[in-house]
Structure formats: C-alpha cells, structure tokens
Amino acid sequence: MSTLIDERSRTGPDPEGAIAPPARSSASRPRRGALARAWSKAAPPLAAVVVLVSLWQIAAWASPMRDDLFPGPGAVLATAGRVVGDGTLPSAAATSLWRGLSGFAVALVIATPLALALAHAPWLRRAVGPLVSALQVLPSVAWVPAAIIVFGLTDATIYAVILLGAIPSIVNGLLAGIDMIPGQYRALSHVLGARRLQHILLVELPAALPGYVSGLRQGWAFSWRSLMAAELIAVGGSLGLGVGSLLQRGRDLADLGLVALIILVILAIGIVVELLVFAPWERRLLAGRGLSPKGADA
Amino acid sequence: MSVELSETTLRYGDGPVVLDGLTESIQPGEFVALLGASGCGKSSLLNVLAGLLEPTGGSVEVPDDGAAFMFQDPTLLPWLTAQDNVELALRLAGVPRAERSGRARELIDLVQLGHARTKKPHEMSGGMRQRVALARALAQRRRLLLMDEPFAALDAITRDMLHEELRAIWQRTGMTIVFVTHNVREAIRLAGRILVLSSHPGRVIDTRTITDDFRADPARAAALAAELTDVLRKEQFKHEHLDR
Known part of the structure; x- marks a missing residue:
C-alpha cells in the first residue's frame, strides 16, 4: 500500500465541495459583539429575576404579617451581609461544594464501570437494571435515617446518601447513551478488527457521550439534592457545617430571612454549576458532532 | 484463492432461505460485482464474507487476514475528523503510533481529500464522506x-468520479474487490466479472466476464445492460409477487 501511495500522492480541490459548518454559514450575517450576544442571552432571565424580586418586595410591604415572618428582599440582603461578614456562609458553602463535588466524582467512578457491565451482560441488566431504575425514583432523603444509624453523624453518612442518589442517574444515563448507539458501529468495530475493550473505549464510550453527559448532569442534580437532604437532617457530631445545616439552623432559630437566603444560595450554586460546567460541555459536545442542543438558538 | 464459497447457505432463524447453496470461487486480484434485485441477499452474502453473519450451511473461506469492509452508509465516527477516522483504522490494524499520522495523510491524499483532513463528517458532503470511508x-x-453498495446514495456525477478513482485504486493495489450493487451500469463499469443473484433464495443464476475492450464499446455495454436489467426486472417481479 505504501508503494501505491508513493506513486500517487496527488491532491486537488474537491469537486463536490464541502458542506459548510453552521457556524461559518452565518458569517454573512451582521456580526455582533460577544458582549451584545451575552447580553441578549442574559437579559431575559435577569429581567425575570428583577420582576420576581420586585413582586416579593411589594408583597412584603403590603403584607400585614410581621417582618420576621415574611421578610422582604432587603431583610434577606441584610442577613446575607451578616452571615457572609462573619464567614459562616462562605465556609458552609465551601464545605457543601466540596462534599457535593467529591461525592459526585466518587459516584462517577463507581457508576461508569457499573453501567458498562450492565450494558455488556444482558443477564446482569435483567437482574439489576430494574433495581437501578427504582433507586432513581426513591427520594434520597429516605436514605438519611438508615445512613445515620449505620455511619453515625459523620461525613460517611453524607457521602452514602450522595452516592445512593447520584449513581442510579449516571448509570441510567450511560446505559441510555449506549442503547442509542447505531448498530452499525458494532459492525464497524468488528470489520476494523477492534477487540472488545478497544470497541468500548474507542467507539462505544465516545458514541454514548451525549447520553452520558445527560446522565452526569442529572447525577449532579441528584448529588446536590441528596447532599442538602443529608445536611438538613444529619447535624452535629463530627459533621462540619454545610449549607443544608445552615438551613436547619435558620429553622431552629425561626429566622425566615436566613432560611430564604440559604434557599437562594442552594438554587444559585445549582444554577452556576449548570451554567459553567454542564451547559457549555454539552453544547460543545453536540456542536462537535453537528448536532444542536435542545432549546439552542437557531 | 481469495474467496471460496462451497454450498454456502444462510437463513435467518426459521425464515426463508436467503442464500441457497452458493458455490463460487473468486481469484486474488479479481474485481467481482454481485448484482441482484433489492432484497435478494447480496448484502447478506457480503456480511457472511466479512464474518458479520455465520452461514447456516456450507463453508466460506476468505484470506487469513480477513476483509476490509465499506458500508452503504459511510459509518464515519462523528466525533472524529477525516484524518482521525482513518487513523483509528490504522490503530486497530496494529500500525505503530509514530506511523499512523503519515499513513493516514497519504490515504486521505489518495482519495483526494487533502484539503479536508481536519473536517468532521457533518462538515463534508456525501461524496466526501464516502471517500473517507474508502480511505x-x-x-x-x-x-x-x-x-x-457504497455509492448508492450519491448523485450521478459524484458516483462517476468515485467509480474512476476506485478502478484506479484497484489497478494500483491489485487487491480483490467484491462489490455489491443493484445498478447494472455500475457493475459493468467497474467489475471484471459479474455474478447475477436470483431472489429468494439467492443463487448465482448468471455469470458475465467484462473485459476492458467490452467496456470500451458503448453499444455492447448498453446491450448487456439492457439484458441484465431485464433479468433483474423479472427477479424483482418474482420477489414482489410470487414469493408472497
């Protein structure tokens, strides 16, 4: 073959012409600055937030309830200043984020080979698959009492609940991704002479990546929710103060301003991880395959 | 010997017989077209030769190193560039890492896609994708x-160009090619021998040898095309009406 190639190394323009990628096809449109594009994306949700906060403030002014029972945005902002100033909130947020991310990473390490095993052993999937799906439906909070009994008030309780919440989602996401791989890819691996492990690593996993990322995104959401459930219930002992524990403290002190603030913080962290990690990852992944994420701009 | 079929039979489960006792020999360096009506079992025969299907009877011999395969759909991996798709095949063929990039580059040049080696499948036309699949x-x-049927989904002009390139590559490499098609003109244009398959069950009902002189004579080629088209039409009719 190499002789042949030496003899004939002609190159030339392709007479058929290439299909221009979508990004380039829009080059003729008027170019907008990156700032303008970012603003056009950010403006609608920001406007929604402004409207909601304004309505909240109006409701607080108009409400006959006492300020401590129905705090407005200003009162919550004052609470934020207090708990940020004394370092309580940053420390709790850092503790929760570390638990969430490290628990999610461990879930990833366990769930990925488990999903591959289920995908490649039909008998195992028939046996365990329904159980994994059922676990995904079970609210993570249900695991907290059992975890406290087994592990006590330690970080192990928190991590156990995170793993039980996240692993089923990641497993099901990767399984769905593998199930959607065109059958032709297996035939391709066969004719290219791929061994089983090569097929899994070089063809199957990259092909299943969009489903896998969806599973990871859902797995992260479950990790975060499970963490909050665990921190809310498991307080004390050797456990450090997390955001969920701070929520519980707000409840104990009947401090609705603190409770509202922590709810907003939990929501904000979830949104930030989604916007900074999963959304760009999925967008880049799909764009690299000529696909568009659902709901993407045309 | 390159390919030896001996009483090769195939059926899917309890379904009808797809291939019925095929006995055929394909010599090294031959370019053979398997011509048949849609659904006659020619792709199944190719899958048997590739080891993707096990024959239910008889025997099949292919070269010890197996066979390369080109699907009707290019089946390029969408997350890889043209160059990377070719490099993957080299990697799985055991080519050392240091040689892969250069080899892939040469193969991409061979199919005249030197300017598109960094493009991904969705950025290429159907013809370009099939060129990458060929590389x-x-x-x-x-x-x-x-x-x-690698060129079945392409427009006539692109198909025509790829026919020329395939013939040139075959002549230079001396490899054995088994080419499945339902297009009579494509078979006459490309192959040195045409095996016509019947429908349900698939059997070789006619064999034609095509020389370069024959191919160069438009009148004779057209007459053969008309004759074989008539055979296929009858087989298609049989497949659609008599087999019900």
Whole structure:
C-alpha cells in the first residue's frame, strides 16, 4: 500500500465541495459583539429575576404579617451581609461544594464501570437494571435515617446518601447513551478488527457521550439534592457545617430571612454549576458532532 | 484463492432461505460485482464474507487476514475528523503510533481529500464522506475489500468520479474487490466479472466476464445492460409477487 501511495500522492480541490459548518454559514450575517450576544442571552432571565424580586418586595410591604415572618428582599440582603461578614456562609458553602463535588466524582467512578457491565451482560441488566431504575425514583432523603444509624453523624453518612442518589442517574444515563448507539458501529468495530475493550473505549464510550453527559448532569442534580437532604437532617457530631445545616439552623432559630437566603444560595450554586460546567460541555459536545442542543438558538 | 464459497447457505432463524447453496470461487486480484434485485441477499452474502453473519450451511473461506469492509452508509465516527477516522483504522490494524499520522495523510491524499483532513463528517458532503470511508477501508491493509453498495446514495456525477478513482485504486493495489450493487451500469463499469443473484433464495443464476475492450464499446455495454436489467426486472417481479 505504501508503494501505491508513493506513486500517487496527488491532491486537488474537491469537486463536490464541502458542506459548510453552521457556524461559518452565518458569517454573512451582521456580526455582533460577544458582549451584545451575552447580553441578549442574559437579559431575559435577569429581567425575570428583577420582576420576581420586585413582586416579593411589594408583597412584603403590603403584607400585614410581621417582618420576621415574611421578610422582604432587603431583610434577606441584610442577613446575607451578616452571615457572609462573619464567614459562616462562605465556609458552609465551601464545605457543601466540596462534599457535593467529591461525592459526585466518587459516584462517577463507581457508576461508569457499573453501567458498562450492565450494558455488556444482558443477564446482569435483567437482574439489576430494574433495581437501578427504582433507586432513581426513591427520594434520597429516605436514605438519611438508615445512613445515620449505620455511619453515625459523620461525613460517611453524607457521602452514602450522595452516592445512593447520584449513581442510579449516571448509570441510567450511560446505559441510555449506549442503547442509542447505531448498530452499525458494532459492525464497524468488528470489520476494523477492534477487540472488545478497544470497541468500548474507542467507539462505544465516545458514541454514548451525549447520553452520558445527560446522565452526569442529572447525577449532579441528584448529588446536590441528596447532599442538602443529608445536611438538613444529619447535624452535629463530627459533621462540619454545610449549607443544608445552615438551613436547619435558620429553622431552629425561626429566622425566615436566613432560611430564604440559604434557599437562594442552594438554587444559585445549582444554577452556576449548570451554567459553567454542564451547559457549555454539552453544547460543545453536540456542536462537535453537528448536532444542536435542545432549546439552542437557531 | 481469495474467496471460496462451497454450498454456502444462510437463513435467518426459521425464515426463508436467503442464500441457497452458493458455490463460487473468486481469484486474488479479481474485481467481482454481485448484482441482484433489492432484497435478494447480496448484502447478506457480503456480511457472511466479512464474518458479520455465520452461514447456516456450507463453508466460506476468505484470506487469513480477513476483509476490509465499506458500508452503504459511510459509518464515519462523528466525533472524529477525516484524518482521525482513518487513523483509528490504522490503530486497530496494529500500525505503530509514530506511523499512523503519515499513513493516514497519504490515504486521505489518495482519495483526494487533502484539503479536508481536519473536517468532521457533518462538515463534508456525501461524496466526501464516502471517500473517507474508502480511505479507512484501505487503511485496513487487507487483500480483500468488500463494498456494500457504497455509492448508492450519491448523485450521478459524484458516483462517476468515485467509480474512476476506485478502478484506479484497484489497478494500483491489485487487491480483490467484491462489490455489491443493484445498478447494472455500475457493475459493468467497474467489475471484471459479474455474478447475477436470483431472489429468494439467492443463487448465482448468471455469470458475465467484462473485459476492458467490452467496456470500451458503448453499444455492447448498453446491450448487456439492457439484458441484465431485464433479468433483474423479472427477479424483482418474482420477489414482489410470487414469493408472497
């Protein structure tokens, strides 16, 4: 073959012409600055937030309830200043984020080979698959009492609940991704002479990546929710103060301003991880395959 | 010997017989077209040769190193560039890492896609994708190349160009090619021998040898095309009406 190639190394323009990628096809449109594009994306949700906060403030002014029972945005902002100033909130947020991310990473390490095993052993999937799906439906909070009994008030309780919440989602996401791989890819691996492990690593996993990322995104959401459930219930002992524990403290002190603030913080962290990690990852992944994420701009 | 079929039979489960006792020999360096009506079992035969299907009877011999395969759909991996798709085949063929990039580059140049080596499948036309698939098939460095209607979905002009390139590559490499098609003109244009398959069950009902002189004579080629088209039409009719 190499002789042949030496003899004939002609190159030339392709007479058929290439299909221009979508990004380039829009080059003729008027170019907008990156700032303008970012603003056009950010403006609608920001406007929604402004409207909601304004309505909240109006409701607080108009409400006959006492300020401590129905705090407005200003009162919550004052609470934020207090708990940020004394370092309580940053420390709790850092503790929760570390638990969430490290628990999610461990879930990833366990769930990925488990999903591959289920995908490649039909008998195992028939046996365990329904159980994994059922676990995904079970609210993570249900695991907290059992975890406290087994592990006590330690970080192990928190991590156990995170793993039980996240692993089923990641497993099901990767399984769905593998199930959607065109059958032709297996035939391709066969004719290219791929061994089983090569097929899994070089063809199957990259092909299943969009489903896998969806599973990871859902797995992260479950990790975060499970963490909050665990921190809310498991307080004390050797456990450090997390955001969920701070929520519980707000409840104990009947401090609705603190409770509202922590709810907003939990929501904000979830949104930030989604916007900074999963959304760009999925967008880049799909764009690299000529696909568009659902709901993407045309 | 390149390919030897001996009383090869295939049926899917309890369904009808797809291939019925095929006995055929394909010599090294031959370019053979398997011509048949849609659904006659020609792709199944190719899958048997590729080892993707096990025959239910008889025997099949192919070269020890197996066969390269080109699907009707290019089946390029969408997350890889043209160059990377070819390099993957080289990697799976055991080519050392240091040689892969250069080899892939040569193969991409061979199919005249030097300017598009960094493009991904969705950035290429159908013809370009099939060229990459051809480069990938050649990267497998097998003596036997199986092609399952690889140009069926392409427009006539692109198909025409790829016919020329395929003939040139075959002449230079001396590899054995088994090319499945239902297009009579394509078979006459490309192959040195045409095996016509019947429908349900698939049997070889006619064999024609096509020389370059024959191909160069438009009147004779047209007459053969008309004759074989008539045979296929009857087989198609039989497949659609009598087999019900």
